[in-house]
Amino acid sequence: MTVLKEKVNTDSKALVQDDETKHLLSRSLRYLKAGYPIHFNGPSGTGKTSLALALAKKRKRPVMLIHGNHELNNRDLIGDFTGYSSKKTVDNYVRSVYKKDESVTETWRDGRLLEAAKNGYTLVYDEFTRSHPTTNNIFLSILEEGVLPLYGSKLTEPYIRIHPKFSVIFTSNPLEYAGVYETQDALLDRLITIPLGYKAIEQEAAILVGKIGIEEEEAQAITTLVANLREKCLKESRSGPSLRSSLMIARLASEEDIPIDGNDEDFQVLCTDLLTYTVSECMEAEHSEEEARNLILESCVEHV
Numbered sequence: 001m002t003v004l005k006e007k008v009n010t011d012s013k014a015l016v017q018d019d020e021t022k023h024l025l026s027r028s029l030r031y032l033k034a035g036y037p038i039h040f041n042g043p044s045g046t047g048k049t050s051l052a053l054a055l056a057k058k059r060k061r062p063v064m065l066i067h068g069n070h071e072l073n074n075r076d077l078i079g080d081f082t083g084y085s086s087k088k089t090v091d092n093y094v095r096s097v098y099k100k101d102e103s104v105t106e107t108w109r110d111g112r113l114l115e116a117a118k119n120g121y122t123l124v125y126d127e128f129t130r131s132h133p134t135t136n137n138i139f140l141s142i143l144e145e146g147v148l149p150l151y152g153s154k155l156t157e158p159y160i161r162i163h164p165k166f167s168v169i170f171t172s173n174p175l176e177y178a179g180v181y182e183t184q185d186a187l188l189d190r191l192i193t194i195p196l197g198y199k200a201i202e203q204e205a206a207i208l209v210g211k212i213g214i215e216e217e218e219a220q221a222i223t224t225l226v227a228n229l230r231e232k233c234l235k236e237s238r239s240g241p242s243l244r245s246s247l248m249i250a251r252l253a254s255e256e257d258i259p260i261d262g263n264d265e266d267f268q269v270l271c272t273d274l275l276t277y278t279v280s281e282c283m284e285a286e287h288s289e290e291e292a293r294n295l296i297l298e299s300c301v302e303h304v
């Protein structure tokens with residue numbers, strides 16, 4: 001179970017906020033305060049999770065993080081009986097009297113959703129479309145009626161009322177991603193969905209400067225290289241390398257003292273190691289790795 005208290009993410013560099021991001025955060029915070037759940041949707045590496053966590057932190061309530069997956073079920077969300085505890089009292093104080101009192105009770109453990117809903121935490125449900133839609137049905141009652149039904153739990157009360165401070169932030173990848181389920185319209189209809197796309201080269205470069213501490217010019221060279229390769233992939237309807245790849249290249253180059261120079265052999269090896277697989281996914285099947293490697297080397301010389 002992951003419970004992030006307010007202490008987490010104290011690093012001011014955790015989310016580099018340009019004006020657009022700041023504006024998005026403040027709008028989203030207003031919507032959350034008004035009681036509407038937020039849903040960030042976009043391709044991998046566009047910063048949905050980072051944004052969701054930064055937004056959750058702004059609520060100044062404890063944060064509960066759940067990752068969607070196809071095995072997630074109501075027992076994980078609501079809770080489950082985890083075993084038995086027994087109590088036995090043997091009273092033989094008066095020798096001629098023998099009294100034995102034994103009771104067995106089931107031990108209950110609250111699920112993550114129940115804990116968050118009861119205590120008014122901010123729930124970040126990351127990649128929620130990776131969970132089966134029937135698992136996510138429970139959110140319909142939460143968002144519409146403000147109750148969490150305790151079905152299948154054998155608990156005496158049929159539901160609990162949602163704490164007024166409870167709020168949810170969802171993130172998801174587009175439908176064409178592998179392992180993603182289509183979301184029921186009824187649920188989507190209750191969320192404020194904000195589409196997130198790839199940032200501009202300069203915005204991505206600012207994140208590299210803020211997080212890794214490299215020079216702006218070097219950062220821009222890396223994000224231009226990656227954005228250029230991504231562009232080629234997007235034409236093939238694949239997502240291609242993301243900001244995550246740029247961050248990896250920048251971090252490794254900085255830590256290993258590799259010059260950020262497209263003609264430097266070590267830098268070329270670093271880029272081909274980190275990018276070949278993703279770029280080759282966008283190429284025709286035959287010789288795709290070789291083609292990808294050549295394309296990366298060409299782009300290195302051209303953009304870095």
Ligand SMILES: Nc1ncnc2c1ncn2[C@@H]1O[C@H](COP(=O)(O)OP(=O)(O)OP(=O)(O)O)[C@@H](O)[C@H]1O
Pocket residue numbers: 013014015016017021042043044045046047048049050051171173207211243244247
């Ligand atoms: N504004 C930002 N400031 C600092 N780092 C950022 C920012 N946006 C994204 N990142 C970094 O980029 C990487 C990808 O971000 P994140 O994991 O939030 O993306 P995502 O859209 O949730 O990706 P996925 O769909 O693959 O989970 C992370 O290392 C994150 O720290």
